[in-house]
Amino acid sequence: xxxxxxxxxxxxxxxxxxxxxxxxxxxxxxxxxxxxxxxxxxxxxxxxxxxxxxxxxxxxxxxxxxxxxxxxxxxxxxxxxxxxxxxxxxxxxxxxxxxxxxxxxxxxxxxxxxxxxxxxxxxxxxxxxxxxxxxxxxxxxxxxxxxxxxxxxxxxxxxxxxxxxxxxxxxxxxxxxxxxxxxxxxxxxxxxxxxxxxxxxxxxxxxxxxxxxxxxxxxxxxxxxxxxxxxxxxxxxxxxxxxxxxxxxxxxxxxxxxxxxxxxxxxxxxxxxxxxxxxxxxxxxxxxxxxxxxxxxxxxxxxxxxxxxxxxxxxxxxxxxxxxxxxxxxxxxxxxxxxxxxxxxxxxxxxxxxxxxxxxxxxxxxxxxxxxxxxxxxxxxxxxxxxxxxxxxxxx
Amino acid sequence: xxxxxxxxxxxxxxxxxxxxxxxxxxxxxxxxxxxxxxxxxxxxxxxxxxxxxxxxxxxxxxxxxxxxxxxxxxxxxxxxxxxxxxxxxxxxxxxxxxxxxxxxxxxxxxxxxxxxxxxxxxxxxxxxxxxxxxxxxxxxxxxxxxxxxxxxxxxxxxxxxxxxxxxxxxxxxxxxxxxxxxxxxxxxxxxxxxxxxxxxxxxxxxxxxxxxxxxxxxxxxxxxxxxxxxxxxxxxxxxxxxxxxxxxxxxxxxxxxxxxxxxxxxxxxxxxxxxxxxxxxxxxxxxxxxxxxxxxxxxxxxxxxxxxxxxxxxxxxxxxxxxxxxxxxxxxxxxxxxxxxxxxxxxxxxxxxxxxxxxxxxxxxxxxxxxxxxxxxxxxxxxxxxxxxxxxxxxx
Numbered sequence: 001x002x003x004x005x006x007x008x009x010x011x012x013x014x015x016x017x018x019x020x021x022x023x024x025x026x027x028x029x030x031x032x033x034x035x036x037x038x039x040x041x042x043x044x045x046x047x048x049x050x051x052x053x054x055x056x057x058x059x060x061x062x063x064x065x066x067x068x069x070x071x072x073x074x075x076x077x078x079x080x081x082x083x084x085x086x087x088x089x090x091x092x093x094x095x096x097x098x099x100x101x102x103x104x105x106x107x108x109x110x111x112x113x114x115x116x117x118x119x120x121x122x123x124x125x126x127x128x129x130x131x132x133x134x135x136x137x138x139x140x141x142x143x144x145x146x147x148x149x150x151x152x153x154x155x156x157x158x159x160x161x162x163x164x165x166x167x168x169x170x171x172x173x174x175x176x177x178x179x180x181x182x183x184x185x186x187x188x189x190x191x192x193x194x195x196x197x198x199x200x201x202x203x204x205x206x207x208x209x210x211x212x213x214x215x216x217x218x219x220x221x222x223x224x225x226x227x228x229x230x231x232x233x234x235x236x237x238x239x240x241x242x243x244x245x246x247x248x249x250x251x252x253x254x255x256x257x258x259x260x261x262x263x264x265x266x267x268x269x270x271x272x273x274x275x276x277x278x279x280x281x282x283x284x285x286x287x288x289x290x291x292x293x294x295x296x297x298x299x300x301x302x303x304x305x306x307x308x309x310x311x312x313x314x315x316x317x318x319x320x321x322x323x324x325x326x327x328x329x330x331x332x333x334x335x336x337x338x339x340x341x342x343x344x345x346x347x348x349x350x351x352x353x354x355x356x357x358x359x360x361x362x363x364x365x366x367x368x369x370x371x372x373x374x375x376x377x378x379x380x381x382x383x384x385x386x387x388x389x390x391x392x393x394x395x396x
Numbered sequence: 397x398x399x400x401x402x403x404x405x406x407x408x409x410x411x412x413x414x415x416x417x418x419x420x421x422x423x424x425x426x427x428x429x430x431x432x433x434x435x436x437x438x439x440x441x442x443x444x445x446x447x448x449x450x451x452x453x454x455x456x457x458x459x460x461x462x463x464x465x466x467x468x469x470x471x472x473x474x475x476x477x478x479x480x481x482x483x484x485x486x487x488x489x490x491x492x493x494x495x496x497x498x499x500x501x502x503x504x505x506x507x508x509x510x511x512x513x514x515x516x517x518x519x520x521x522x523x524x525x526x527x528x529x530x531x532x533x534x535x536x537x538x539x540x541x542x543x544x545x546x547x548x549x550x551x552x553x554x555x556x557x558x559x560x561x562x563x564x565x566x567x568x569x570x571x572x573x574x575x576x577x578x579x580x581x582x583x584x585x586x587x588x589x590x591x592x593x594x595x596x597x598x599x600x601x602x603x604x605x606x607x608x609x610x611x612x613x614x615x616x617x618x619x620x621x622x623x624x625x626x627x628x629x630x631x632x633x634x635x636x637x638x639x640x641x642x643x644x645x646x647x648x649x650x651x652x653x654x655x656x657x658x659x660x661x662x663x664x665x666x667x668x669x670x671x672x673x674x675x676x677x678x679x680x681x682x683x684x685x686x687x688x689x690x691x692x693x694x695x696x697x698x699x700x701x702x703x704x705x706x707x708x709x710x711x712x713x714x715x716x717x718x719x720x721x722x723x724x725x726x727x728x729x730x731x732x733x734x735x736x737x738x739x740x741x742x743x744x745x746x747x748x749x750x751x752x753x754x755x756x757x758x759x760x761x762x763x764x765x766x767x768x769x770x771x772x773x774x775x776x777x778x779x780x781x782x783x784x785x786x787x788x789x790x791x792x
């Protein structure tokens with residue numbers, strides 16, 4: 001994937017350094033479409049919502065958006081009325097310099113909570129970014145929205161819609177404060193597709209549930225999460241609605257895209273050395289299966305055991321036991337990377353063999369509860385000293 | 397407190413090395429009363445219960461117990477039918493050597509999950525321990541039940557009951573797999589009090605809820621937790637029931653005892669360098685206050701910030717926001733070690749001052765939600781590299 005050469009018809013991108021990040025790295029970005037886009041968003045479920053989350057979720061109610069202005073290094077969360085004024089001003093400056101209505105501008109912020117935005121820096125940086133907009137700027141934006149991320153995150157899907165080749169690109173960030181049951185991190189998806197608003201919205205909600213809402217790094221839900229999709233119709237395909245035969249093609253491509261980004265985020269989890277996929281089958285219901293998958297994914301003891309390549313399946317059994325799901329201990333089977341470690345609730349004698357397989361970067365834990373048809377999955381990272389190091393000393 | 401000299405009338409204690417712990421440290425203990433005791437227990441809520449938990453909770457239904465046999469280094473959990481046979485055999489050997497009925501013997505185990513007990517070692521060690529029983533053995537038992545604990549845990553209460561001086565001692569272990577809403581770790585409480593069974597049971601349930609169920613180290617609930625209290629009546633006081641005027645004196649002493657042990661367990665949490673007390677007031681209900689206290693106590697980001705002495709109150713706000721409790725952001729006040737860091741939802745400018753205070757070992761976080769009368773509290777430890785180190789490499 002030549003990430004640097006990705007373009008999406010009708011979209012322009014730019015990122016500059018405003019000085020919010022002390023390192024002098026790029027921290028202010030604009031995503032712009034030459035025409036208004038059909039748009040939808042999914043936002044954090046945290047009841048403490050950052051100002052840009054409140055503003056953007058309001059703006060997207062009409063389903064239209066033409067530009068997003070994004071800063072990193074400062075979350076503009078827990079900043080009271082000034083925070084809302086600042087978010088609104090960011091959108092107004094962007095709108096006026098781009099010559100569009102301010103209701104068409106969304107705002108996103110990520111970084112430290114509780115510090116007022118340095119607006120004098122942002123006021124200077126927005127016009128600078130606007131004058132640098134280019135078709136080739138996707139990678140700049142992906143880099144400029146990073147905080148504790150070690151790698152930028154771009155994912156691309158191309159698919160055919162009635163003989164035309166559509167493009168869809170996701171730009172994302174996220175490495176900490178990540179836990180299921182919310183929109184998770186920042187992710188901006190742009191496509192040249194022509195698609196109706198309700199169809200776009202329902203597709204986005206559906207795939208977020210089956211991708212971002214399955215991942216966790218540290219069980220902490222951010223105040224700033226958002227996923228926004230913008231479709232500008234530059235492809236010129238006949239309008240897709242939820243009854244169109246192309247709707248499924250689009251939704252599948254969107255799911256592939258968000259799954260790839262989810263995996264990128266977990267792999268780049270703060271301090272992570274391994275990606276852990278937990279698959280649960282045979283639970284008494286899907287919701288029980290989800291409870292089990294999440295309890296195992298969130299267990300610090302499971303995550304540290306995986307880090308130490310220790311097939312300590314007793315910790316998996318303990319997490320199953322406190323998940324709240326219905327359990328028949330003597331029916332449980334567990335496989336780690338394809339090797340059975342628990343049969344009918346009791347350990348097999350395969351630990352030495354499994355320990356060797358656990359040195360890999362990808363760990364699959366498959367749990368069969370043996371009592372029903374419920375299934376689910378979750379994706380997480382291991383827990384290492386480096387996570388502690390990053391989070392004990394993030395601001396200093 | 398001269399721990400080594402503590403005695404409780406009519407109780408005998410012993411610990412020996414059976415060879416379960418590879419280090420050769422003591423790992424098999426007996427607690428014995430010269431007469432049958434009124435007894436009660438509280439057990440793990442984990443649905444995967446270790447064999448000794450299942451056996452002991454059965455045995456305590458009648459409210460009588462005269463001896464407890466305890467091994468460390470092996471949890472006898474997830475060991476199937478053999479596990480139950482082994483736990484029963486431990487009680488039978490102990491009963492026969494002490495000359496009491498096996499229904500009067502409780503069994504407790506702690507250590508690694510999923511490994512069958514080495515019964516040949518245990519069969520030899522029980523008679524050896526029985527022949528060493530002594531009034532002075534409390535400290536030996538406290539040491540022999542340790543696993544990843546770095547310090548033994550003994551707490552003593554003395555209080556007057558109708559002119560007589562009663563003694564109550566708790567012996568506990570616990571440093572990992574600790575999270576609220578269960579009986580938590582191993583804790584054995586012995587007293588010379590004469591008390592009726594129902595009163596004893598309801599006092600124990602009550603205080604566990606207000607002490608052990610408020611602490612967490614890593615949000616993982618063990619398969620082996622139990623708290624047992626034995627009252628042998630050696631004091632000769634008139635029988636206490638729940639209507640007696642001495643019931644409250646006893647229950648207060650029991651709460652002080654379990655609170656002290658709770659604090660000891662958190663202070664010795666795996667890798668812990670600080671104890672964090674979270675106090676929530678002004679929530680819309682007590683259950684909302686509890687949700688908030690637990691969300692903050694369980695937040696890995698809050699725990700790592702405390703470790704780094706970083707007054708990163710944004711992480712506390714984020715945890716409040718995802719706790720599920722009712723929230724009015726602009727009403728929230730937060731103090732850390734007596735200094736206001738958030739007023740009406742917005743940061744004060746006191747962080748440098750707070751950062752200095754956070755170098756202490758004891759951290760108090762007080763949250764006032766400003767919307768009701770609900771209050772609660774929780775106790776936790778910080779999260780350090782050492783926790784990862786211990787748990788990534790515990791068995792190797």
